[in-house]
Amino acid sequence: MKALVSVKRVVDYNVRIQVKSDGSGVVTDGVKFSVNPFDEIAMEEAVRLKEKGKVTEIIAVTIGGAKCEETLRTALAFGADRAVHVKEESEVQPLTAAQALAAVFKKEEAQLFLLGKQAIDDDANQTGQMVAALLDLPQATFASKVELEAGKATVTREVDAGLETLEIDLPAVITADLRLNEPRYLKLPDIMKAKKKPIAAFSLTDLGVTPGAGLKASKTAAPPKRSKGVVVKTVDELIAALKGKGLI
Amino acid sequence: MSKILIIGQQAEGKLSSSIAKVVSAAKLVGGDIEVAIFAKDGSGAAAEAAKLEGVTKVLQIDRAENDHGLAAIVAPQVVELAKKGYTHVFAPGTTFGKDLLPRVAAKLGAQQVSDVMAVLGPTSFDRPIYAGNAIVTVEAPAAPAVVATIRLASFQAVGSGGSAPVEKISVDVALPTHTRFVKLEAQKSERPELQSASRVVSGGRALGSSENFKVIYALADKLKAGVGASRAAVDSGYVPNDMQVGQTGKIIAPELYFAIGISGAIQHLAGIKDARTIVAINKDAEAPIFEVADFGLVGDLFTVVPELTSKL
Ligand SMILES: Cc1cc2nc3c(=O)[nH]c(=O)nc-3n(C[C@H](O)[C@H](O)[C@H](O)COP(=O)(O)OP(=O)(O)OC[C@H]3O[C@@H](n4cnc5c(N)ncnc54)[C@H](O)[C@@H]3O)c2cc1C
Numbered sequence: 001m002k003a004l005v006s007v008k009r010v011v012d013y014n015v016r017i018q019v020k021s022d023g024s025g026v027v028t029d030g031v032k033f034s035v036n037p038f039d040e041i042a043m044e045e046a047v048r049l050k051e052k053g054k055v056t057e058i059i060a061v062t063i064g065g066a067k068c069e070e071t072l073r074t075a076l077a078f079g080a081d082r083a084v085h086v087k088e089e090s091e092v093q094p095l096t097a098a099q100a101l102a103a104v105f106k107k108e109e110a111q112l113f114l115l116g117k118q119a120i121d122d123d124a125n126q127t128g129q130m131v132a133a134l135l136d137l138p139q140a141t142f143a144s145k146v147e148l149e150a151g152k153a154t155v156t157r158e159v160d161a162g163l164e165t166l167e168i169d170l171p172a173v174i175t176a177d178l179r180l181n182e183p184r185y186l187k188l189p190d191i192m193k194a195k196k197k198p199i200a201a202f203s204l205t206d207l208g209v210t211p212g213a214g215l216k217a218s219k220t221a222a223p224p225k226r227s228k229g230v231v232v233k234t235v236d237e238l239i240a241a242l243k244g245k246g247l248i
Numbered sequence: 249m250s251k252i253l254i255i256g257q258q259a260e261g262k263l264s265s266s267i268a269k270v271v272s273a274a275k276l277v278g279g280d281i282e283v284a285i286f287a288k289d290g291s292g293a294a295a296e297a298a299k300l301e302g303v304t305k306v307l308q309i310d311r312a313e314n315d316h317g318l319a320a321i322v323a324p325q326v327v328e329l330a331k332k333g334y335t336h337v338f339a340p341g342t343t344f345g346k347d348l349l350p351r352v353a354a355k356l357g358a359q360q361v362s363d364v365m366a367v368l369g370p371t372s373f374d375r376p377i378y379a380g381n382a383i384v385t386v387e388a389p390a391a392p393a394v395v396a397t398i399r400l401a402s403f404q405a406v407g408s409g410g411s412a413p414v415e416k417i418s419v420d421v422a423l424p425t426h427t428r429f430v431k432l433e434a435q436k437s438e439r440p441e442l443q444s445a446s447r448v449v450s451g452g453r454a455l456g457s458s459e460n461f462k463v464i465y466a467l468a469d470k471l472k473a474g475v476g477a478s479r480a481a482v483d484s485g486y487v488p489n490d491m492q493v494g495q496t497g498k499i500i501a502p503e504l505y506f507a508i509g510i511s512g513a514i515q516h517l518a519g520i521k522d523a524r525t526i527v528a529i530n531k532d533a534e535a536p537i538f539e540v541a542d543f544g545l546v547g548d549l550f551t552v553v554p555e556l557t558s559k560l
Contacts, residue, residue, distance in 0.1 A: 013515070017381035026382050094350070095359045122377050123495070124362045129319065129350035138320055138427040141347045144489070154430065158489045159343040160443070160498070161259070165430040166318070172426075178496055179483060213389040214359045220384045223376070223521060229542035231533075235555045238527070238545050247504050247525055248471065248560065 001148075001170075002110040003046045003055045005080065006101055007039040007062050009071040010121040019222040026220060033067070035074050038116025042176040044183040045146060046114050047079035054148045055112065057081050061104050063097050065089040069199065076194035077186045083199040084108075086207065093214040094122075096204070098130030103207035105135060110171065112153075117142050117175040128175035138168035142177040250279030250370055253330055255339040255348065256306070257317065258285055258293035265444050266340035266398075268300055268405035273398045274338055275302045275406065276367035282307060284329060286322050288315040291414075299408040306414040316429040317344055323351040325419045330356060334393055335370070341397040341499070353395040361388050361396040370394070379495040379518035400443060401501035401522040435488050437475075439465075442491065445474030448502040448523075450493055453480035454509025454531075454549060461486050463550065464508060467557045476500070478510045494519035509549045512537025529553065 011017065012032040019026055035043075049055040060075035062068045063086040072083040086100050105113055113132075118125035132139035140146075140155035144163065147154045148170075157164045158177045204211065232238045242248045252274045257264035267283065274281045283297040284307040294308040307329070313321050330337050330352065337352060339345035341363050353360035366374035371388045373396065388394045442448060449471065451464040461481075468475045476493040477486065493500060495515040501522035508529045510516060517540060520526060528541035531548050538544045545552060 011378070016514070017378040019382050026378060093359050095354060095357070098354060118496070120379065120495070123379065124360070125346050126350035126353070126360050126362060129347065130354035132320070133323065133351040133354035136424070138424070139347070139351065141319070142343060157343075159347075159432075160490060161432060162434040162488060162490050164432045167428045167430050169426040178479065179489065212357065212359075213391075215361060215386040215388050218372075218385045218387060220377075220382050223380055223383055226521075226526075226540045228539055229526075229544065231538065231544040231546065233545075235545070235552060235559060238543060238556065239559055241543050242504075242525075242527070245525065 001055050001112060002057045002059065002108055003049065003112040003114060004059050004061060004105050004108055004110040005039070005043050005046045005075065005114045006127070007043060007060055007071050007075045008036045008119045009033050009062065009064055009068045010036045010119055013037055013120055019220055023219045023221060035071050036116050036119045038118060038120070038176055038178070040078070040183040041178065041180050042114040042116050043075050043078045043080065044181050045176060048181065049148060050079065059084060059108055059110065061086065061101060063088055063092050063100055072199055073194050074186070076197040077191045078184070080197070082197055085199050085201045086204065087201055088204055092211070094124050094126040095130055096209060096211040096214070098127050098134055099209045100204055100207050101127065102131050102134040103209060105131065112170060113173045115173070115175050117177050128173050132173035138172045140166050140168055140172065141175040143174050144177050144179045146174060146180070250277050250335045251333055252277060252279060252281045252336040252338060253334040254281065254283045255326060255337070255345065256283040256285040256293060256297050257340055257342060257344045258287050258290060259317070261287070261289065261292035263293040263296035264340065264342065265405070265441070266342050266400050267297060268408070269400045269403040270338050270340050270398045271300045271302050271406045272403040273364060273367055274336070277336060277370050279335070280304045284309060284326070286311070286314040286317070286325060288312055294414045298412045298414050299410050301406045301408065301410040303410055303412040305412055308414055308416045309419050310416065313423050318427050318429060319348040319351050320427040321423050322348055323355065324421045324423060326352045327355045328419050328421045330393060335390065336394045336396070339397050341399045345397045349395060349397050356392050356395065358392050358395045359388065361386060361394065363399040364396045365399045365402040375399070379514050380521050381514065399499060401499045435490060439468060440472065440474040442474040442476055442493070442498055443500055446502055447471050447473035447504040448476050448500060449473045449506040449508065450476035450478065450510060451481055451486070451508050452478040452510030453484060455481060455486055458486045463553045467506070467553055470557050470560045478516050507537050507541070508553060510537055511535050512540065
């Protein structure tokens with residue numbers, strides 16, 4: 001069974017985000033980029049399923065500019081067998097991304113699509129669900145456990161009330177939550193091997209996708225800053241301070 | 249004029265408390281506000297929705313398949329309904345809404361606005377990006393419809409003095425059988441619900457075990473507070489996943505928040521940006537949590553917290 005895993009290049013989760021003074025976005029020049037952490041988890045899950053013999057081939061896919069080749073090389077080092085680069089230099093919104101990813105999924109005749117549940121840049125949490133909708137496939141979002149059997153998957157999901165378990169028929173779309181697994185550290189030989197693995201390139205047009213009207217961002221601002229409060233020395237002082245503000 | 253369709257999340261016959269906040273956001277858009285309840289038997293939830301101030305009509309769509317609110321089952325019905333002249337489709341920013349709404353948006357051909365935190369106009373909204381470290385103002389195309397999830401921590405619940413009519417309707421679409429509910433393991437707790445509690449006490453990795461978490465519960469019970477946790481505490485198995493607060497857990501806005509043995513990583517802070525007052529207890533005076541805390545106390549939580557609990 002073929003598994004497709006999408007990976008997105010995002011500002012590293014440790015970077016302190018700075019908003020540009022003209023309000024046109026956040027500072028990305030000279031900033032560290034990494035694979036979206038949730039996508040790494042999706043990638044790791046695919047590799048584990050392959051190690052268990054449930055998946056035979058893993059294809060990594062990304063959408064973005066030339067720099068995203070790095071992202072694909074990381075996915076290949078994790079254990080993807082080959083990669084697909086959908087080349088697009090301008091910003092791609094979730095529905096457009098989903099249309100492109102759905103087209104790749106169809107082309108590859110994959111059975112399983114693993115994605116991160118959200119990307120930590122736009123935090124939209126939409127793409128996996130949209131791909132599933134466009135392909136009329138089942139979806140299991142926010143997965144913390146995945147078990148594959150013949151023709152179906154049993155997935156445990158992290159929901160507000162606790163843990164929900166679904167059974168879905170394959171092909172299907174699954175989005176990874178944090179606790180699905182802990183991604184491995186990449187070893188140098190794997191990174192070297194990844195350099196030789198094939199990457200196929202397409203444009204959105206090749207995939208038959210024309211971006212429609214999207215959301216227009218008019219301004220990006222820093223959130224209201226919380227001011228630093230006071231440090232109290234004792235529990236009694238803390239109680240007095242909270243009482244003083246009528247909080248207890 | 250706007251005509252807004254709100255997906256009325258429900259479980260076991262009860263309307264989710266999130267809906268009163270979604271109605272609050274919808275009122276800022278203005279126009280007709282209709283709440284649709286997709287359930288096996290939605291009469292209880294529909295009656296609750298009908299009381300929410302600002303709601304003009306409640307639609308009750310009873311169907312056995314709707315029992316567990318599965319996205320793949322509910323989405324085709326929402327899509328069918330949404331085509332009937334609605335300008336907006338809103339859902340709460342709960343795991344239910346986040347799972348369901350993009351599936352609706354894609355079928356309608358709309359780009360979705362996630363986590364609306366301010367309504368500036370019928371098609372203009374603020375939403376957080378980068379774990380809330382930047383706020384972007386977006387203009388959404390009016391056609392085919394504005395599809396958005398509402399960030400609950402940003403809106404006050406509307407009152408329940410209304411009396412909108414409830415209409416039972418059927419939405420005729422074929423539903424898939426490829427997705428089946430197996431079970432829900434829900435934590436039953438007598439404590440206030442994390443997302444609506446006015447006080448919340450959270451513990452972090454420093455607690456060290458689920459056994460030690462009892463010092464957090466004891467303080468919470470004294471304060472009649474809900475209990476939360478950092479990701480590290482959940483990952484370590486001290487507490488269940490539904491207690492995680494942060495970028496990828498619950499976003500909360502209590503009057504009073506205690507961060508105990510929590511360092512204050514940006515992903516955790518993303519969940520408490522709207523807390524009115526933050527109290528931090530940490531043995532490391534340099535911990536980033538002190539940068540945002542209104543009141544900080546440097547000390548060992550295992551002595552400070554029991555003392556605080558006993559003196560309250
Ligand atoms: C993509 C992504 C998403 C994430 N989402 C979330 C999220 O939603 N929520 C979340 O919380 N995290 C999230 N994280 C994780 C986050 O980055 C931090 O790792 C996590 O919040 C740390 O938890 P902590 O503060 O409990 O642990 P630590 O950072 O280990 O802090 C423990 C603190 O306890 C203090 N301490 C130790 N012993 C004592 C004692 N005896 N008395 C008092 N203080 C003591 C220490 O000084 C320290 O400050 C996410 C990370 C990533 C990459």
